[in-house]
Amino acid sequence: MDAKNLTRRATLDDVAAVAGVSPKTVSRVVNGDSAVSEKTRAKVGEAIAETGFQINQAARALAGARSFLIGLFTINGSSYFFSELYRAAARECKASAHHLVLEEYAAGESSYISLYEKGLKSIRCDGVILPPPVCDDLALLDALDRDGVRYVRLAPKLEPERSTAIYADDHVGAADLARHLWAQGWRRFTVVVGPVDHASAAVRRDAFVDTLLGLGCARSEIRLIAYERSNKAYSTMAQLVEAVFDGLREQEAVFAFNDELATRVMLRARARGLDLPRDLAIAGFDDSDAAKVTWPTLTTVRQPVAELARLAVAELTAYPAKPPRIIRCPVKLIVRDSTKLS
Amino acid sequence: MDAKNLTRRATLDDVAAVAGVSPKTVSRVVNGDSAVSEKTRAKVGEAIAETGFQINQAARALAGARSFLIGLFTINGSSYFFSELYRAAARECKASAHHLVLEEYAAGESSYISLYEKGLKSIRCDGVILPPPVCDDLALLDALDRDGVRYVRLAPKLEPERSTAIYADDHVGAADLARHLWAQGWRRFTVVVGPVDHASAAVRRDAFVDTLLGLGCARSEIRLIAYERSNKAYSTMAQLVEAVFDGLREQEAVFAFNDELATRVMLRARARGLDLPRDLAIAGFDDSDAAKVTWPTLTTVRQPVAELARLAVAELTAYPAKPPRIIRCPVKLIVRDSTKLS
DNA sequence: TTGAAAGCGCTAACAA
């Protein structure tokens, strides 16, 4: 690496020399400390522009208590939710002069703790964003607490008060969907529940079912199909989808836990020669890109992913740290063609 | 921030004290320097385990020439290609003890340079991955060269020899697709070309057209519809899609630049009451998630995104730096239902 | 093969 010597980038000292002040004063200007006179600030500003000074984050992190790095710790396959989360979080970080460090692991790794110890720990993030299912790894939370790393959790199921937790209003979305289906005239329902270790799964299921019951739907008209790792029957997506069609009754409306599941149900229905939405209504959750390109287009519930990311980053970049709290974000029912009763 | 004092994490000095050696020796072990005796190495290894030592990357970056950070600089909306790229690059970084810093900007920002100066520059990445269209910003490349930041470009159009450049074999994919359509019996074609400032656009178009001509297709049977920012006629996706249906002939096969465009064409065709693929064949490029959920499912070309990411990260984390070179990755035609001639 | 000294560029704490 001779690159280093090609161009010595300007340091605080360089700027200080040009501006005729002390390096510490330049530091104050750079960090927006209030205790600098307007005149000095202007002088230093010019010197910064002249030298092309850019602060060295490594030095800043070493000397200070902050790294200006935010970690996003996820264990997941491809999904619209996570893609959006990355993007939005990165943009938010940029807005507050932080940087987003992505930690993506294939599902099914042994322990989240060791992933943290081997990975994120060494860069001393100011904070970490923990989406499901990592948000419920209590041992990992202990490790973060021990290391003094702040974290925000997205839709945690366990110990929600332990840190700031951000939830989408899943129950509202599921209830709105139930009312929509009922209003359209659907009277028989199947709920395909996703991984039950995901807090939202139970929330969506209960809100959907309770709303239908409240509308006068008979309990016997509601079928529940739940994904469970421990249950050999439905431990894969494919099995779950198959279960929808085992014992499928006429004129059913299917509510799937997410768009991915919903589109799979749709494809399977097509393969069985069903006419959609005449024979079967299907609704999802997420409003992923896929929801817009299916035939018929998919009725779904839009999660405010960008907003979740924004709030999470804002929480982690705020100084001093705010006390833990629970934040809820509104969701929105998106009615498309897959739930029209003809 | 009192977090800092809650737990003083072990340093090289701590480990050295436990192992009874000098800090420098511990450093040698941590960095895998060969000049350490087997006995010392074992002793230090134990001390590291005992203290739970994790190197401080900030200190390492400040003292040394490397930050162990790889930047991914993108200007783009949502797309399957980029989501996959993030994920794969992050995993690759982890494998080589680096970290991936995401820099995502909304399209249409003024200048990439200023984004770099305001963002990535301060963290002194060891290297940056530059996908289109950033890969062709010569001024940005100049700035990176000036700052001694290595970069790898994905599918650059300009000055391909300037840095290591990685290309997917677009021409092979497009040619394979042309042969497939021809073999199926399609004889009239429309090519919907994406942004022409994207190097792949022209490559795919030319390979597709040339292959058809070689197969005996008359030039008059091939319609070209090209997206151009400067061309007022087709400057948005919607206009591009509309153009497909203006003057659409019977029994056409449409090759769209990417899956997003292809699914839009498909939706528009549905809205016009066309029966797919009987009246119209549609093929895309990318093999995105969307390609699997359309009706009919979309014939497309799969890009080895994870492999591109892997190669890019490997190139940037290699020491010493390898000389610039051009790397090509194979693509694969994925035949689905949208191109069946019935 | 190992150790000692110097310093990377910044901030914290204190002094003026």
Next chain:
DNA sequence: TTGTTAGCGCTTTCAA
């Protein structure tokens, strides 16, 4: 409001 001093925890260079 501004300046001074002393590190942060590592790597580099040089010496043993």
